[in-house]
């Protein structure tokens with residue numbers, strides 16, 4: 041299945057970044073709801089998306105929130121009211137401020153032990169998806185300064201080297217090597233995984249897998265700030281394998297991959313779009 045090269049959008053500052061992110065989320069929502077009657081949106085954690093979520097909640101974008109289904113790209117195994125919970129961050133910035141249907145909000149069940157939480161979330165995802173078209177409409181991702189995304193960190197067993205190879209050395213884009221890793225293998229590929237050794241606290245997390253993220257219709261990678269410069273260049277302009285730069289494992293099989301950056305994060309790119 042052909043993959044699209046990533047689109048790289050660079051904004052002058054965090055304000056432009058937020059405005060563009062909101063525009064793309066709203067556009068994806070309207071498109072999905074028109075086409076399929078609902079919008080499956082997976083939220084990123086961390087701090088980068090906070091302003092985007094607040095702006096999405098604060099302004100009218102023509103989104104029919106009753107038809108939006110909220111998922112989480114990853115979650116830290118903390119109580120939902122813990123200050124570092126991705127779910128709490130999403131609630132404070134977005135979920136409590138828009139008219140979502142409560143039954144359409146699917147937090148990771150972090151009260152369970154991590155492996156059980158991952159299995160339970162996998163069951164939740166499978167219950168929501170049509171096996172004939174098991175794709176989230178839009179998955180939002182952040183990226184750490186080490187190139188991790190969601191809770192997929194360097195050296196993760198989720199990044200088995202044989203799963204990926206660079207088939208375009210110029211762009212370094214990676215492709216899932218196992219051609220069976222497509223929608224056809226959905227029934228046997230894990231959609232979620234338990235993480236117990238995350239170098240970014242807390243160690244215990246649940247994450248969507250690279251396989252599942254790569255089934256999405258659209259992935260938006262949201263990166264701001266000077267501290268991400270090296271990871272951005274490694275991701276977009278090197279041939280590092282995903283074991284070193286996990287974000288490079290993200291290459292949606294039939295979907296669009298877009299990077300939203302600010303000038304600071306994109307500073308070292310040599311062939312950035314002008």
Ligand code: 6PG
Nearest residue numbers: 085086087088182183184189190
């Ligand atoms: C998490 C996130 C993680 C985050 C990156 C970037 O739970 O920590 O899912 O993948 O997106 O670490 O975090 P910042 O946006 O805070 O830089």
